[in-house]
Amino acid sequence: MQLRHLADKAVSTGLQEPASSLSAALAAPEQQPPAGPDLRSVTASIGMLAYEWDIATDRLSWGENLREVLATFADVDLSTGRAYGERLGAQSATSRFDAIVTSAGRDDGHGVLYNAIYALAPPRETGGGSLVWIEDCGKWFAGRDGRPSRAHGVVRVITERHEMERRLTRSAQFDALTGAMSRALLAEHSLRLLGQPEKTRKPFTILLVALENLFALNRTYGYDAGDEIIVGLATRLRANVRVNDLVARYAGNKFAVLLENCDVEQAKASGQRLIEVIAHSPFATEIGVVSVSARIGAVVAPRDGRSPAVLFQHAEEALDAARQRNAQRLVCYATSLARDNGRLHALQISDSVVSALNERRVELAFQPIVDAQTGDTAFYEALLRVRLADGAIVVPGDILPIAEKSGLVRLLDQRVLELALARLRADPSLRISVNASVATLHDPEWPDWLANATHVYAGVADRLTIEITETTLIDDFDKTRQLICDCKRLGIKFAMDDFGAGHTSFRNLRLLDFDFVKIDGVFIQNIIKSEDDRFFVRTLTDLAKHLGLKIVAEWVEDEATARLLRGWGVDFFQGSLFGSAMMASAPGETLDLARRA
Template identity: 90%
Template sequence: MQLRHLADKAVSTGLQEPASSPAAAPIQTTEPRQPAGPDALDIFASIGMLAYEWDIVTDRLGWGDNLAEVLPGFADVDLSSGRAYGERLGAQSATSRFDAIVTATGSDDGNGVLFNAIYALAPPRETGGGPLVWIEDCGKWFAGRDGRPCRAHGVVRVITERHEMERRMTRSAQFDALTGAMSRALLAEHSLRLLGQPEKTRKPFAILLVALENLFALNRTYGYDAGDEIIVGLASRLRSNVRVNDLVARYAGNKFAVLLENCDVEQAKSTGQRLIEVIAQTPFTTEIGSISVSARIGAVVAPRDGRSPAVLFQHAEEALDAARQRNAQRLVCYATSLARDNGRLHALQISDSVVSALNERRVELAFQPIVQAQTGQTAFYEALLRVRLADGSIVVPGDILPIAEKSGLVRLLDQRVLELALAQLRADPSLRISVNASVATLHDPEWPEWLANATRVYAGVADRLTIEITETTLIDDFDKTRQLITDCKRQGIKFAMDDFGAGHTSFRNLRLLDFDFVKIDGVFVQNIIKSQDDRFFVRTLTDLARHLGLKIVAEWVEDEETAQLLQGWGVDYFQGSLYGSAVMVAAPGESQPLARLA
């Protein structure tokens, strides 16, 4: 039952004046009351509720007989009037019982009007004082003949512990627990306050979005504890190098936002450049030693670059994205939509290049060897996409695949890579190849039929082909992926789970999928000599794969010490710079493409 709904029943059980208050005649009321059970007061006392009735006209305040139990610090204090009770109100209180009554919405139709208030009471010094006692006060007020409140009754209970917990939760929502910097939400509130100032007196202000570079690599190289120490140090360094009235907020992950009040574009550039220098010039001290880091900054100036916090943040992120581009300045100030227009133009140029490369057969393969762990002999190759531009330069997948995926071209690239791989397999009967398949390709309803036709055209090679699927792809549509693997394996094609460990596939799902190989994500392999966490994780993955009878490929094997450790754990194959980088291969004589763009 809600606290405020108990108010009427509490009062109906009978009230008394505080022991210290002068004798007073019982408060007469005209409201009909429902009889309460004989143990109602005991129930209220057992759950910490104290009933009261207040005659607002005469200011007499009556209390239930469990006052000393609910408010022990006030048992010997005069609380016989609303005024005396109000004198105990703590300065931190945002409201009071009186405020809640006079500001309550609605009018009394004879049943009273509900009110609710949360406030603090300060124990009197003469009784020893003490910390504030926070009160929740719920009840009803009733109107006199003039329609204004003339009396009220209700219940109070102590909520000091709950109030403190809510205060801590509110603070945790407003300030970052790791660095003590304010949250993005609180930064947005400050920005909104500055934007809402009168136009005649409003001053421009800047927001600098500061991003720590390569935090992921730092975490992998030095450990997450060192990464956290760097983030804490960055927050401290930012606060030490801005004005007292400027604000520093933890924006997200490796990003901080600095709000510079009364700041124009030139001042924002000057401050941003200075922050970049002070971040880079002195290494950060961590438990494992000094670590040098660098940062990039995207800047906006309000209200020129936005008249709401959301727009300002969006534009700051666009400026930061521009600063992160290859060969870009470390500090970029937002300039209307030029960056986005340039980005769209670049995407169109890439898409046109991909279309031309497909039509003109400039999609090529590079082979990277995958060797047997025991002998170091090449077991098979991973066929990697390369696109040769019209000027003869080579583009790697990372430069085109994000745009190709958005433009719907990645399926055609996958088909061409697979077609080239099948041609290589037919030309060399001793060759074994693995190729990657994107999410778009796997979810294409026409792809299984296309693959079946391709293996018929290149007869006798399917059993030397392996298709790699990233672990995260499985989450998108598990049942479809499972059916696809089943259908393809009927043709003799093998399947490998790529980036094993990155997507945390459940043990049950891994058992249900008929994989032949798992490829352990290289980000976990490259630092296993230095990182105890990575060693534990990779060892766990290898034990799981071996338990399921799967062959194991470790990616990014770059030194002998790593190779020996993995070999001892039972890894079957190695792939990485220690055994050879990807090398371009010449296409054998091939048939007409199976798919061609119009």
């Protein structure tokens, strides 16, 4: 009757929160069970089994639904606490016995609650099998000596729930792709080492290892091969550190290696050895072997930081220094690295650009260029936007100067062009212009890349215009001229951007086969107020018309300016009067940005 009563109380309390609800059921004041359905079938249906344990005699009594709930153990002797305890799995962190005997509670006559989660191992004589995880809640009651004398409670099987919780815990602690520990778990281990008593604390090192040119590898070999390389790197790192050292997936193409009991000189030797191990032999992928290299930033704790956050920040600064042109592949953190804030800011921007490229956070915004006579959108200029990891949008002016210095601008140009070509293929009525930097124009591989890209996105080249600034022509006129000729053969149009800023000679302008000139907005914005600007712009328009070039006026912001330019024969307007740059819709959708009827 007591077993039935106990189960009835657990059921009536509810099972919405597994551990706490069972405890609440047992804590509820004792009362007569209400009349109703067969409560034995109810407890069995929700997997609950009541028991009583006479601790003094070790006799263990079970409810009548033992066979239904603990089917695996139905034919096993569970009549004593000792016999039940022998079934305890080695993976168990606690047991019913531990929960009762080690309880800090004192019985005031109403019993003391206990709760335990543990595993039971099926007996070998029945064929063995997987562990059965149990949730066990109950109350123990003291004898005359104040020590536990008897207990009663309920158990239920939670194997499925335990496995789900285990998977969730593991996914939070370990990287799904490589199996390496997570950055959060690495921080926990670092905090544990930092918290050791100062007298016995040993220095430890964190090596921040970054693959070089992951974006180029992904572009050349594909993202699947890039993932295989990352997995191979994790495997190689684990194989070349000591048993007690740790390897963690820090972020993207970065791994962190924690070396216990390791000082500065040992850090340098270990880091250099890992660099050589990574570069020594290529990585096997589905498309063949690929050679890669790495750079490392190192910090030694507690010298370089007394918290995981500070250590990670300094490791990133050391890695940024190692990534600089002509720098050593391994750089150990030093206070002097943090002195040049401008350089560090540039390094952080470069790192953000690389991450945005790798994680496909480079996007396009589109500004309409309208027909000067009708106001209808003739085509759009595709403008670079970089979405940071926190969702913030960065415009070109904030990153391009640094991207040009760090050699990343070519990768940005290619990504912009890829997105534009995809948009053109998705919308056959669309025409787009994109910008190309000096570095891209002077890249000897770019014409071939462009030809291949227009082949992949067949039928869109004649709706694409590439804009190059007038100042670019001064750098290498002959090379620019040849490039324009090569691209024109593909059907691509060319526009001279910022016309008027570089003062290109009439002879050079005539020799270059441009389709458009875009008058620099600096001369347009004050044209109503400045007689000098009016004279200069009028001269530029007359020159462009004489050469048969279409004219785009930038920064047209009011109707008076538009009316004046329209009277001079300007063909197209671009500016806030006709629509600001707006982020694109999904690639498969038709653009419907600011249009003027």
